Amino acid sequence: MSVLVFTEHTQGVFKKKCFEEVQYAAALAKQMNTTVTAVVLGNANADAMSQLGAYGAQKVLHVADARLDNLNSRAYTKAITAAAEKDSASVIILSHDVTGKAVGPRIAARMKAGMAAGAIALPDLSKGFVVKKAVFAGKAYAFVNITSEQKIVLLMQNSSPVIKGEGTAVVETFSVAFDDKDFGVQVKEVNKVTGVVPLGEAELVVSGGRGMKGPENWHILEDLANTMGAALACSRPVADSHWRPHHEHVGQTGGTIRPNLYVAVGISGAIQHLAGVNSSKTIVVINKDNEAPFFKAADYGVVGDALEIVPQLTAAMKKFKEAHH
Amino acid sequence: MKILVCTSQVPDTTSKVAFSDNNTKFNTAGVTMIINPYDEWYALVRALELKESGIATAVHLITVGKADNEPVIRKALALGGDEAIRIDTDSNDPYVVAAEIANYAKNEGYGLVLCGKESIDYNNGIVGGMLAELLDMDYVGFAATLNVNGNIATIAREIEGGEEVVNVNIPLVVSCQKGMAEARIPNMRGIMAARTKPLKVVAASGVAALTTIEFYDMPPAKTGVKLFTADQLDELVSALHNEAKVI
Ligand SMILES: Cc1cc2nc3c(=O)[nH]c(=O)nc-3n(C[C@H](O)[C@H](O)[C@H](O)COP(=O)(O)OP(=O)(O)OC[C@H]3O[C@@H](n4cnc5c(N)ncnc54)[C@H](O)[C@@H]3O)c2cc1C
Ligand SMILES: Nc1ncnc2c1ncn2[C@@H]1O[C@H](COP(=O)(O)O)[C@@H](O)[C@H]1O
Numbered sequence: 001m002s003v004l005v006f007t008e009h010t011q012g013v014f015k016k017k018c019f020e021e022v023q024y025a026a027a028l029a030k031q032m033n034t035t036v037t038a039v040v041l042g043n044a045n046a047d048a049m050s051q052l053g054a055y056g057a058q059k060v061l062h063v064a065d066a067r068l069d070n071l072n073s074r075a076y077t078k079a080i081t082a083a084a085e086k087d088s089a090s091v092i093i094l095s096h097d098v099t100g101k102a103v104g105p106r107i108a109a110r111m112k113a114g115m116a117a118g119a120i121a122l123p124d125l126s127k128g129f130v131v132k133k134a135v136f137a138g139k140a141y142a143f144v145n146i147t148s149e150q151k152i153v154l155l156m157q158n159s160s161p162v163i164k165g166e167g168t169a170v171v172e173t174f175s176v177a178f179d180d181k182d183f184g185v186q187v188k189e190v191n192k193v194t195g196v197v198p199l200g201e202a203e204l205v206v207s208g209g210r211g212m213k214g215p216e217n218w219h220i221l222e223d224l225a226n227t228m229g230a231a232l233a234c235s236r237p238v239a240d241s242h243w244r245p246h247h248e249h250v251g252q253t254g255g256t257i258r259p260n261l262y263v264a265v266g267i268s269g270a271i272q273h274l275a276g277v278n279s280s281k282t283i284v285v286i287n288k289d290n291e292a293p294f295f296k297a298a299d300y301g302v303v304g305d306a307l308e309i310v311p312q313l314t315a316a317m318k319k320f321k322e323a324h325h
Numbered sequence: 326m327k328i329l330v331c332t333s334q335v336p337d338t339t340s341k342v343a344f345s346d347n348n349t350k351f352n353t354a355g356v357t358m359i360i361n362p363y364d365e366w367y368a369l370v371r372a373l374e375l376k377e378s379g380i381a382t383a384v385h386l387i388t389v390g391k392a393d394n395e396p397v398i399r400k401a402l403a404l405g406g407d408e409a410i411r412i413d414t415d416s417n418d419p420y421v422v423a424a425e426i427a428n429y430a431k432n433e434g435y436g437l438v439l440c441g442k443e444s445i446d447y448n449n450g451i452v453g454g455m456l457a458e459l460l461d462m463d464y465v466g467f468a469a470t471l472n473v474n475g476n477i478a479t480i481a482r483e484i485e486g487g488e489e490v491v492n493v494n495i496p497l498v499v500s501c502q503k504g505m506a507e508a509r510i511p512n513m514r515g516i517m518a519a520r521t522k523p524l525k526v527v528a529a530s531g532v533a534a535l536t537t538i539e540f541y542d543m544p545p546a547k548t549g550v551k552l553f554t555a556d557q558l559d560e561l562v563s564a565l566h567n568e569a570k571v572i
Pocket of ligand 2: 331332333361363364387388389390419422439440441442444445447448449450451452453
């Protein structure tokens with residue numbers, strides 16, 4: 001009857017979204033009067049695994065097969081489904097990210113479990129199992145009732161603040177019999193963006209558009225982002241003109257993000273851009289045109305020349321950081 | 326090798342989103358429907374390129390939807406593709422969509438099944454993975470390039486925190502995103518040809534839904550932007566700290 005949660009790690013390290021998932025699973029388990037089991041795949045660190053207890057996991061099932069260090073949706077599905085069976089899990093939580101979307105749907109189809117993707121709140125159990133999610137690129141919410149016996153939820157990150165508690169989880173190794181066919185995806189080359197906060201995970205994002213005039217001006221956004229501890233993003237024309245790498249492009253055709261704070265500099269706020277960012281909790285717009293559509297979606301704004309405002313904002317942020325050290 | 330491209334129709338991004346029947350139905354009045362952009366620009370165009378370069382022998386399009394999807398299916402056929410299949414049922418449960426497509430595709434011998442990274446209305450991104458499981462195929466999601474050499478597909482895909490290049494044997498299911506191909510505009514010849522291309526209507530196998538959408542809601546309207554001048558940036562920073570509580 002447990003709530004199972006799949007926590008992905010990067011070389012043994014769990015990211016904040018894993019803690020958020022575990023915490024979500026724990027809150028759900030409490031309502032359901034049951035326990036939380038986390039599933040960890042591949043080479044992982046025992047200490048880091050038991051630390052998942054601080055967010056509400058009682059137990060970790062660890063499948064330590066090194067072949068699981070690469071994403072193979074079949075192998076992951078087999079392992080997580082086996083863990084779900086062992087634990088008689090009635091709900092499985094994964095993250096609404098690249099891995100969750102490769103594995104969760106497979107598990108759902110295999111178990112004939114209904115699935116809600118992109119959950120932003122705990123299920124409402126008083127009306128069945130009703131999960132709130134954003135639809136139409138954040139223009140509305142849908143309330144999805146999962147009516148099957150077993151249920152799969154993909155949790156949108158940054159849906160609730162993560163609070164570390166006490167406790168450690170018991171780590172159990174668990175073996176799964178794989179076939180060659182489970183590892184059909186052969187990795188030839190890996191390019192990981194290192195040293196920066198991945199955009200999808202960043203709580204604070206500084207983003208630039210065509211109003212920045214050219215790549216030579218980006219250092220002022222970098223300074224602001226560094227001061228704030230923010231990740232960088234950009235509008236599509238900026239990536240298309242190779243001012244910035246494509247993975248920074250957000251919007252309908254790029255990434256979808258929902259940071260706590262999105263600072264949009266020299267971006268007009270076209271609907272296709274908003275589609276990727278309008279679920280951000282707070283939006284600050286800096287634009288020289290007071291009629292730029294982005295101001296309608298903004299919480300705070302500054303009308304003026306970005307090249308002047310941004311360095312001043314960086315200075316104000318620095319001052320604030322020093323005062324609140 | 327035959328390719329199957331999954332296409333769905335969605336409201337144009339610029340549409341006004343509104344609901345009827347006590348907020349239980351999406352109101353399509355005055356809404357223009359388009360082919361889901363990821364299906365059109367990336368999955369379909371890449372499939373057509375693979376056919377043009379002699380790697381694929383046929384490109385089929387499949388949609389799960391009622392007859393009101395046909396104008397959009399014809400538009401997709403105008404870009405290219407040999408035939409379209411419409412499975413005659415309507416559902417916003419991803420499992421129903423995936424299972425209906427799988428029931429049709431399982432004996433058709435497709436080498437590649439392509440879909441988009443997500444549909445821009447429900448923003449799920451999960452039909453492709455379900456389909457792979459139901460067809461017992463490998464799955465590569467968020468693909469930015471796709472090449473096929475003999476029996477092996479080489480794909481650059483997005484992963485957590487980066488990108489990687491993988492080799493996978495066909496048959497497989499791939500979900501497509503930007504990088505895959507350049508959007509095309511249908512020409513007159515394509516539009517004319519699309520009118521007479523086969524559009525097969527197949528009865529649904531009647532898979533039961535595992536989820537239902539109970540109702541919709543709108544996010545609270547923004548209360549209006551608070552403006553600061555260039556010499557009030559300290560105030561902006563303290564508003565972000567004290568009021569918005571985001572820094
Ligand atoms: C199907 C489709 C999909 C699309 N997908 C995306 C997407 O995913 N992401 C995306 O971003 N776009 C997307 N677009 C493009 C989108 O419609 C806009 O064209 C794009 O977002 C505009 O980028 P921008 O705001 O940087 O540039 P512009 O629209 O050129 O805006 C520049 C802004 O900067 C301001 N400005 C100029 N100089 C200064 C200055 N010195 N200081 C301060 N402000 C200044 C201007 O007032 C203006 O508001 C898509 C379009 C289509 C048709
Ligand atoms: N009704 C449908 N008919 C055919 N293909 C669909 C349908 N719905 C979704 N798809 C495919 O599945 C992909 C992901 O959709 P979704 O999981 O709904 O976000 C889309 O990009 C389409 O390729």
